[in-house]
Amino acid sequence: MRSVMSNKWVITLYVLPALILILLLIYIPIVLTGYYGLMEWNGIGKMKFIGLANYIELVQDQKFWQSTWHSILLGLFSTASLFGYLLLSLILASKIKGANFLRKIYLIPMLLSSVAIGQLWAKIFDPTNGMINRLLVLLGFENPPLWLADADIVLFALFIPIVWQYAGFYIIIFYAALKNVPEELIEAAKIDGATPIQIALKIRIPLISDVIKVMIILAIVGSLKYFDLIFVLTGGGPNGASEVMASYMYKEAFSKYNFGYGSAIGFGLLIICLVMTWLIQRLLSSKEDVEY
Template sequence: MVQKAGKMSRRKMREGLKAYAFMAPALVILILFTIIPIIGSLVLMFFDYSVLGQTKFVGFGNFIQAFHDREFIISMKNSIIFVVIVPVIQILSILLALLVNQKLPGINVFRTLFYIPVVTSMVAVSIMWGFIFDTHGIINTMLSDWGWIKQPLGFLNSKYAAMPCLMFITVWQGLGYYMMMYLAGLQGIPQELTEAAQIDGANILQTIFKIKIPLLKPYVWLCSLNSVISAIGVFDVVFVLTKGGPNNATTVINYYSYTKAFGDFQFGYAAAIGAIQGILTTMLSIIVFVYGKRGGMTNNE
């Protein structure tokens, strides 16, 4: 009996070692490029770090500087404004999921077309939309040919239009991802529930709002949480198209931190900005989490 237990123990140990061996490459990459930089930034944010000069301990000086920095305040406001797209993208995604959940000819092609932007690099997507929004792009050319405008519209050059354009691109790129999430939720709803409702006289809208939407609440909570985190962390579309302009109209926290680190070489200050961004993301995520719990966004409520 003891011998058998020993063999089982050695077998479990071998299986455990095999599992760790398979995980080792990913763990090494995670430690090198995620864990160590996070730990380093936690230390760096309390220093006035200089690559060439002297590094000084400044305590909370970087944080105090941030809240007296006009450009940082603007970047924080712009990041919060970006969160406005969260309910928009969730509503559109649910509507699309309801549409592609129908048994129609060619519906799989439709699903694929909406998912293609998700698997396309945001840099490539941004460059494509940059050509479309250009003063000599498709939109301006069509409006000019139709006689609707006399001068080209500067979509990305206007402080009023640039941010909505970037938000539109973000919605367009992420729509397919959340659509597939909600589609998975819809296909997990028992068909008997909708059939029973229809037998009781419920129409399509009543079925959607009384059965399908309530049962999608856990997915709404998860997708909203992911969308808030992505909105606060937006970077690539700003970097490619506007560089924070015009006149800081599209400067967001992530991009401002990048410019301070690799433009002005203020690495300690950039680390402090990153920490504030993390706190802001956590606060908004907690709000979404608490709202989700109160709204019964779990499978058990």
């Protein structure tokens, strides 16, 4: 058996299907997207080669950079929300009463589709009959805000359902990491007189630092690519106030039938995601590994 598994041809045979899938589903589409960005094309007719014109236009496009800034803001807010997720995970991991029930509650948004979540929050944000504005009226606010129609607050209003949608995912990952911390270390710290806050800051969080770093990368890169809930709730409006890179790419390619420029936007989105991932890894890199 060992001789078979050490055979290079056998190893190649096992690895080849995965490599073919990765090539077909990831790398070839990336190359084609960059190639289509060199074309003037409506998605149906004949393509016309125009060189770097789409990419030059992309660099000069203020709407693209505005949507990029909105995506970065979403990434920063998502990263900040990780502290809340981590706090909830620490509470759940501390053997509080009803922890199992709470974990199931937090996972409910993950079971819903983005369209269903969008429709739900559209009703909540409704300026006339929405739950939030009705509550504000009861509290004495005469003119509650138009959450999804006010360009000054729409982006921040969208952060709320996005945080709610992904709470279960991040909480369950943090919770699983915290449960892998050896209980002997926790008990020893308690015997030495450590408080729950000291145990969290000095033992639990340092020992799951690698998981936290991965979650930060996922939160930022995922936010840069975010599309579905924003498209359902606002479509990027009003007047582009909630436009993100993915929604801007969709509009150019599938609404305006400018597939060449839409492909250039998609390729630009890829480059920005790669650069942001590299920067985050550099910022979070540490020479010292915490071991137990």
